[in-house]
Amino acid sequence: MGTNLGVRRVATVRPDDESFETLFTAEYARVAGIANRVLMDQHEAEDVAQEVFVDFHRLHSASAQYAPAWLHRAAAHAALNRLRGSRRRQKREVAQAAEESDRVLDPQKLFEVSEDRRQVREALARLAPKPAAVLVLRASGLSYAEVAQALGVGIGQVGTLLRRAEAALRKEVTRGTSL
Amino acid sequence: MAHLSDGTLRRMVDEPDAHGADARHLESCPDCKARYGTVAGDARVISTLMTAPELKVDVASAFNRVRTAPAARPSFGFRLPVMRPGSRPVVLAFATAVAVIALLVTAIAQDSNTFTPQTLTPVPVTMADMQALSQLSAYGTVSWTKQPQPQIVTSADEATSISRLPVPKVATLPTGVSSTVTYAAMGKATAVFTFSTAKAAAAAAQAGKTLPPLPAGIDGAQLTVTVGPAVAEIYGTINAAAGSDPTQAAGMPQLIVGETTAPVATSSQVTVVQFENYLLSQPGISPELTAAIKAIGDPSTTLPIPIPVQFATSSSVTVQGVQGLALGDNTGVGAGVIWIKHGVVYGVVGTIKRDDAVNIANQLT
Numbered sequence: 001m002g003t004n005l006g007v008r009r010v011a012t013v014r015p016d017d018e019s020f021e022t023l024f025t026a027e028y029a030r031v032a033g034i035a036n037r038v039l040m041d042q043h044e045a046e047d048v049a050q051e052v053f054v055d056f057h058r059l060h061s062a063s064a065q066y067a068p069a070w071l072h073r074a075a076a077h078a079a080l081n082r083l084r085g086s087r088r089r090q091k092r093e094v095a096q097a098a099e100e101s102d103r104v105l106d107p108q109k110l111f112e113v114s115e116d117r118r119q120v121r122e123a124l125a126r127l128a129p130k131p132a133a134v135l136v137l138r139a140s141g142l143s144y145a146e147v148a149q150a151l152g153v154g155i156g157q158v159g160t161l162l163r164r165a166e167a168a169l170r171k172e173v174t175r176g177t178s179l
Numbered sequence: 180m181a182h183l184s185d186g187t188l189r190r191m192v193d194e195p196d197a198h199g200a201d202a203r204h205l206e207s208c209p210d211c212k213a214r215y216g217t218v219a220g221d222a223r224v225i226s227t228l229m230t231a232p233e234l235k236v237d238v239a240s241a242f243n244r245v246r247t248a249p250a251a252r253p254s255f256g257f258r259l260p261v262m263r264p265g266s267r268p269v270v271l272a273f274a275t276a277v278a279v280i281a282l283l284v285t286a287i288a289q290d291s292n293t294f295t296p297q298t299l300t301p302v303p304v305t306m307a308d309m310q311a312l313s314q315l316s317a318y319g320t321v322s323w324t325k326q327p328q329p330q331i332v333t334s335a336d337e338a339t340s341i342s343r344l345p346v347p348k349v350a351t352l353p354t355g356v357s358s359t360v361t362y363a364a365m366g367k368a369t370a371v372f373t374f375s376t377a378k379a380a381a382a383a384a385q386a387g388k389t390l391p392p393l394p395a396g397i398d399g400a401q402l403t404v405t406v407g408p409a410v411a412e413i414y415g416t417i418n419a420a421a422g423s424d425p426t427q428a429a430g431m432p433q434l435i436v437g438e439t440t441a442p443v444a445t446s447s448q449v450t451v452v453q454f455e456n457y458l459l460s461q462p463g464i465s466p467e468l469t470a471a472i473k474a475i476g477d478p479s480t481t482l483p484i485p486i487p488v489q490f491a492t493s494s495s496v497t498v499q500g501v502q503g504l505a506l507g508d509n510t511g512v513g514a515g516v517i518w519i520k521h522g523v524v525y526g527v528v529g530t531i532k533r534d535d536a537v538n539i540a541n542q543l544t
Contacts, residue, residue: 028236029234032241036232046236046241050241053245059330059331139229144194159190166222167221
């Protein structure tokens with residue numbers, strides 16, 4: 001019979017667990033902010049942010065230099081993916097907006113705001129992943145240098161990517177609204 | 180001076196003070212001025228469109244949620260960073276089958292209580308086998324006394340310091356394989372599987388199947404399997420590591436060279452013959468698998484490598500002076516070679532030809 005069977009509960013603290021907490025504290029608000037920029041929903045944004053951190057922690061060392069850039073990129077892509085797969089959600093929101101508009105003083109205005117946001121999100125979902133990510137990261141307050149790191153491009157390219165992405169989004173929004 | 184690019188104009192919208200010569204050009208060029216107007220106008224509109232409701236986060240409680248997230252790790256077998264999301268169910272079933280076969284061999288090797296393989300042998304596994312075997316994990320509780328923690332590291336030295344295994348060096352890469360290399364490492368991981376007759380009965384009832392008669396004493400029997408440490412060199416892109424972004428999954432690694440200490444298993448409470456018969460009496464196990472397992476001459480020193488019959492062919496080759504197992508063909512779609520030497524299991528797999536895999540294997544230092 002086996003002798004080596006004492007089931008010990010070994011603490012599974014990794015040497016870099018402490019640096020993971022530091023990284024989490026430093027970056028969580030920003031990572032959630034990036035996801036929120038796409039999803040415009042606190043609950044979903046935090047869901048994405050937590051997923052991103054768990055994924056990161058499983059495979060990477062928290063003290064890695066590329067950690068913040070990795071997290072920013074992953075947050076943008078994960079949120080955009082969720083957006084692309086959420087047709088059902090959009091239907092629910094239209095219903096929700098209509099419901100909310102019954103309760104507030106200026107229902108027409110509220111409905112318009114919510115309608116705008118829905119259209120922007122639909123347009124974002126139609127953009128290619130890279131331009132969509134550039135827009136989201138820059139709108140989330142990342143500097144040109146940070147956007148460049150997150151997307152793995154030279155800092156000199158960010159202006160060009162951003163300009164093209166803005167023109168593309170504008171076109172998409174216009175197409176969507178038939179204005 | 181040439182006209183300013185759209186990219187430069189766009190950056191000037193955000194950083195108006197940081198562009199000496201460009202700013203002077205803009206001032207004097209009606210053409211660029213007009214384009215600047217369009218660019219700045221678009222930027223303003225997009226900035227308005229991209230506003231989002233303010234976010235109030237509680238970082239401390241978010242951290243607690245992440246720390247206690249139970250879904251972070253599968254209950255049995257661990258995810259490789261290279262796995263495509265779409266292939267996960269099959270691979271998980273496969274991983275479970277591998278784990279269960281390791282347990283099976285452990286049981287067969289009971290006479291010596293420990294299983295430390297010296298040689299390996301292919302056993303054919305069908306999809307039905309995988310399904311049947313993966314249900315076995317519902318027949319008890321799996322607990323990791325040491326969780327597998329595969330990590331991407333930045334250098335071969337770091338990989339060695341985590342795993343205490345030397346990282347194998349590839350002499351020459353086949354043409355078409357990127358020389359971009361990533362290192363991964365994992366320390367030792369230990370899982371304990373505890374049989375529970377109650378859980379087994381419940382699982383069988385839920386699946387609408389009748390449980391084969393349980394041998395006496397199997398309730399509470401424990402099997403301890405230790406895997407790793409392990410190191411791997413991954414050639415090609417592994418952007419898919421995030422696992423959350425299918426758009427990046429196209430960049431699959433082209434070649435993986437891995438090395439791991441052979442699994443070690445110990446067991447208690449069940450006898451060889453009872454356990455072997457019990458597992459092989461599960462509904463769905465193919466006669467081929469049963470025959471292959473029963474044909475293993477010295478089970479205490481042989482590691483069975485499950486070969487999914489629908490997907491791969493295997494043949495015997497000599498690698499580094501020992502008998503190894505080559506998988507796949509020479510079409511370049513995918514091939515690999517696996518061998519065991521001095522208690523260490525080596526593998527070379529990739530989207531390469533079988534002969535290339537064998538060559539790389541023979542030239543590893």
